[in-house]
Amino acid sequence: MAIKxxxxxxxxxxxxxxNAVIRSVTRSAIIKHNWHVIGIEDGFEGLLENRTQPLTVxxxxxxxxxxxxxxxxxxxGNLFAYRRVLPDGTxxxxxxxxxxxxxxxxxxxxxxxxxxGEGTQEIGFKLHQAGCPVIGIPKTIxxxxxxxxxxxxxxxxxxxxxDALDRLxxxxxxxxxxxxxxxxxxxxxxxxxxxxxxGGAHIILxxxxxxxxEKVEEKVRLRAEGxxxxxxxxxxxxxxxMGGEQIVSAAAGTRLQGVAQLxxxxxxxxxxxxxxxxxxxxxxxLGHVQRGGTPTSFDRLLGTRLGHCAVEAACQGxxxxxxxxxxxxxxxxxxxxxxxxxxxxPPGHQLVTCAEAIGISLGRA
Numbered sequence: 001m002a003i004k005x006x007x008x009x010x011x012x013x014x015x016x017x018x019n020a021v022i023r024s025v026t027r028s029a030i031i032k033h034n035w036h037v038i039g040i041e042d043g044f045e046g047l048l049e050n051r052t053q054p055l056t057v058x059x060x061x062x063x064x065x066x067x068x069x070x071x072x073x074x075x076x077g078n079l080f081a082y083r084r085v086l087p088d089g090t091x092x093x094x095x096x097x098x099x100x101x102x103x104x105x106x107x108x109x110x111x112x113x114x115x116x117g118e119g120t121q122e123i124g125f126k127l128h129q130a131g132c133p134v135i136g137i138p139k140t141i142x143x144x145x146x147x148x149x150x151x152x153x154x155x156x157x158x159x160x161x162x163d164a165l166d167r168l169x170x171x172x173x174x175x176x177x178x179x180x181x182x183x184x185x186x187x188x189x190x191x192x193x194x195x196x197x198x199g200g201a202h203i204i205l206x207x208x209x210x211x212x213x214e215k216v217e218e219k220v221r222l223r224a225e226g227x228x229x230x231x232x233x234x235x236x237x238x239x240x241x242m243g244g245e246q247i248v249s250a251a252a253g254t255r256l257q258g259v260a261q262l263x264x265x266x267x268x269x270x271x272x273x274x275x276x277x278x279x280x281x282x283x284x285x286l287g288h289v290q291r292g293g294t295p296t297s298f299d300r301l302l303g304t305r306l307g308h309c310a311v312e313a314a315c316q317g318x319x320x321x322x323x324x325x326x327x328x329x330x331x332x333x334x335x336x337x338x339x340x341x342x343x344x345x346p347p348g349h350q351l352v353t354c355a356e357a358i359g360i361s362l363g364r365a
Contacts, residue, residue: 079126
C-alpha cells in the first residue's frame, strides 16, 4: 500500500516529550517520504468529532523544547466504551468505534500514529483489529507500559522529583524535620523508586510492596538516635499500608473518566508519624508539576527516535505494532503484547535490591 496521508493523536495524560514525537513524525514523514500529516486534536475525541489540523515542517519548527502537546489530549474518549451522562443523570456507555473509523476513512488516512500509555494503546489495538492501520508510540510518566524499557516523559518526571528532593533535603536538614514527597505513578512505583534513589531518600514506599508503618517509624527513629534528626521519604501515590487499601482523593471526580484518582497517602503517613514520633513532619504533594514543563534531553531524544521509527514502520507496513526501546535499540513489539497491560516493579527488581543494599528502607515487614 502506498502511503500518502497519515494522522497522529496523543491520548491520556500529558507529559514532556509529546511535542518531540509530533515534530519527529511530521518531519520524517514529510522530508523523507513526502507524506501529508494530519494532527487529530484532543485524542480520540478529535477522531470522533473530526477535529484536525495540518502539521508541517514549519508549524512544528519550534516545538521540540515545549511541554504538553500542541494537538491536545484527553484521558476520556474510549471509543469502544464511550461514557456519557444521560438527561436523567444516569451514566451510560456505548460503542462509538464505527463513527471513529468512518471519520478515519473520510480523512483519507493511510495510517494512524497513536501516542499514549496502556489504555490508549489498548484502544489503538482494537482500532487496528477493526481495520485501521495503527502504529503505537509509548508515552507515560509512570513508565508502566509493557514491551518497552522506557516511555518518554518518565525521565523528565523523575528529574522534577529529584530536584524537589534536593530542595526538601536542605530545608528538612535545617529544621530537623521529616520531609515526605508524594509522587505520581498510580499502581507502578518506578517514579518513586528511581527518584528516591537518585535524590538520596532514606525511605521509599511503592505500590508493589505494602509498607509496615512500624518499620517506617523505626527507620526514622534510628536515624534520629544516630544523630540525623531529619529523614526524607518518597511515597508513590498508589502505595498502601499492609492490610489496607490505596487512598483515593476525596475531591476527585471519576464519573466520566471511570478511573479513581489516587492521592493522600503522603498526608496520611505524615499524620501517623507526627502522632507517634517527637519530630516535625511535613508533606509535599508534587502532583501535576511532574507532567509539565521542558523535557529533559533524554526524553527529547527518545521521543524523536520513536517518532522517526514509527514512520519507518508505517513505510514497511508494520501496522499493529508498538515502537519500543529495548536495550538502547528501538524495536517493534506487537500491540497485543502490551496494550492494556501495566508493567509494575517486581519486588525483587535490581533497583529494589540496590536501594535496600545502600540502606534505604522500603517499609517491608
